[in-house]
């Protein structure tokens with residue numbers, strides 16, 4: 001009876017989209033290779049009877065499913081990766097013998113993973129947070145992992161504080177919220193009790209913590225490292241990634257709304273641009289300095305809460321990174337990639353920075369927990385692309401098992417592929433810097449200045465950016481329930497900028513100002529303004545790679561729409577058609593234009609700028625649609641440029657927008673599409689206030 005039974009449980013007619021296998025090679029099998037005839041119905045005792053334990057196909061399928069998850073990263077759980085290459089611009093053998101910097105034009109494969117820090121794997125992309133910027137270079141002499149962030153400083157100076165920092169920033173342990181945000185008591189309690197974090201707090205309250213996309217953010221190696229050349233000469237170095245797109249962030253109210261409209265906003269952006277062939281690029285820059293500079297610099301170069309301003313030590317560009325391929329499988333590559341700060345190559349070395357030293361323990365350790373075996377180095381995404389020869393053996397899931405008899409050193413067997421030997425002339429050599437001292441738990445006095453660079457950062461921002469920082473402090477601290485914690489934060493801000501502290505105190509409704517926090521070392525406010533610290537001073541100069549939201553309806557003039565699309569194409573920009581239905585619209589000339597979004601799925605927060613191309617009839621209809629009104633109101637509130645035509649008037653009138661029109665509005669009845677694009681090359685219309 002069972003054999004003549006035809007009903008499979010799947011509904012509908014699969015048609016072309018669900019075909020049976022054409023030949024042997026397409027037949028589904030079990031993990032053991034046994035061909036499967038039906039994977040939708042379990043083996044039962046009778047058509048309506050219980051499932052049999054004997055069903056090896058069902059048991060295998062469910063067994064494997066039950067074990068699909070591995071622990072998410074304890075921090076940086078939410079991330080997105082891509083493949084690409086790094087191309088060195090020149091022969092830099094005078095400063096380092098690192099193989100990837102020896103030959104002009106040489107390309108080294110890379111894998112990059114961008115991430116947020118605090119949220120869990122499923123958290124939204126636009127959380128106010130630091131972004132991880134981790135790069136694995138597959139060099140000819142092993143993997144070099146530059147595990148950085150999009151902010152050049154860190155919260156703490158010593159790795160022993162890292163578990164406390166992370167515990168305080170993540171969800172509170174009893175209630176398990178808030179998710180992916182620092183706007184809660186525990187974080188601000190810890191931060192305000194750790195004055196070393198004040199400089200970093202200024203950065204995360206700035207728009208650096210809400211980037212427009214990964215493509216528009218810088219990356220930093222944060223720590224001071226060493227470069228060593230073949231003569232054994234050493235220099236200090238700080239690494240910088242500079243996006244070719246320029247710097248751009250969103251505004252906070254926009255970030256909150258993007259998180260609702262598209263929690264995958266940053267992932268989708270990277271996916272879409274790489275799939276479209278518009279490959280994002282960053283240049284790698286180095287700040288190189290010697291011991292003498294380090295000895296005379298105002299701060300300790302081993303203190304990860306400090307930068308070296310680019311005006312003091314210029315950034316030399318040494319190469320570029322191009323991301324040109326998405327992963328084939330997210331789990332295999334992005335999830336299993338194991339970055340380790342201790343993965344360095346000959347020619348690069350660590351410094352005694354106590355944060356870096358602790359990281360060098362933590363990353364290897366965490367990969368064992370996450371990936372389950374010391375053989376995680378054999379997973380393709382982690383395996384070096386150069387030969388790997390050693391006597392490590394066995395362990396869970398060992399895939400690369402040595403041949404032959406030799407598995408120890410020293411041994412008497414003749415040398416060869418199966419019997420590698422360490423080589424004093426060519427192997428990795430650590431810097432020979434002499435070190436001495438007493439064994440003690442101590443924070444160097446040279447790490448004691450917690451405010452000076454916070455002052456420098458704040459005064460290097462434009463007034464618009466300073467306002468955003470003020471508003472971010474008020475937002476975050478308004479979510480802190482304990483008054484004493486709010487006060488403690490403001491007491492630190494008084495050491496940074498009195499006007500900022502007062503504005504934040506007012507925003508929080510303080511009746512009186514708290515005393516200034518006692519400083520371990522008197523702050524100095526004579527540090528130069530550093531323009532490189534501002535996003536707005538380093539913004540994009542084109543609309544290339546940015547996106548216009550075109551809100552239109554049927555009846556739109558062909559010439560207008562086509563002209564706009566052509567100009568966008570010429571600029572290398574992206575666009576989406578936001579239409580009343582996703583099927584799209586019909587132009588006045590009867591041409592069908594596909595929609596990308598409907599108005600409630602495509603709010604203006606998803607775009608860098610908008611064009612509202614409604615006919616009068618369309619605008620009258622849209623004036624009754626709340627999402628259409630939000631589209632315009634939000635674009636206005638977020639200082640976006642708004643292109644429009646006369647037909648849009650009924651919608652604008654409904655919003656009292658006509659009286660508010662400013663230089664950020666572009667009349668597309670009188671201005672050409674090229675004029676509009678020229679305006680869009682400015683990031684936003686900040687004058688709107």
Ligand code: HDD
Nearest residue numbers: 073075076113132133134148149159162222358362363366
């Ligand atoms: Fe970390 C992940 C960056 C301090 C311990 N960290 C991680 C990632 C980035 C950073 C980008 C994600 C890598 C990926 O995409 O897989 N971390 C930083 C930077 C720091 C920093 C720039 C300061 C300059 N981290 C830091 C300290 C410790 C850790 C002080 C521990 C003492 N970090 C870890 C970790 C993680 C990690 C627990 C979690 C998942 C992983 O390593 O692979 O080991």
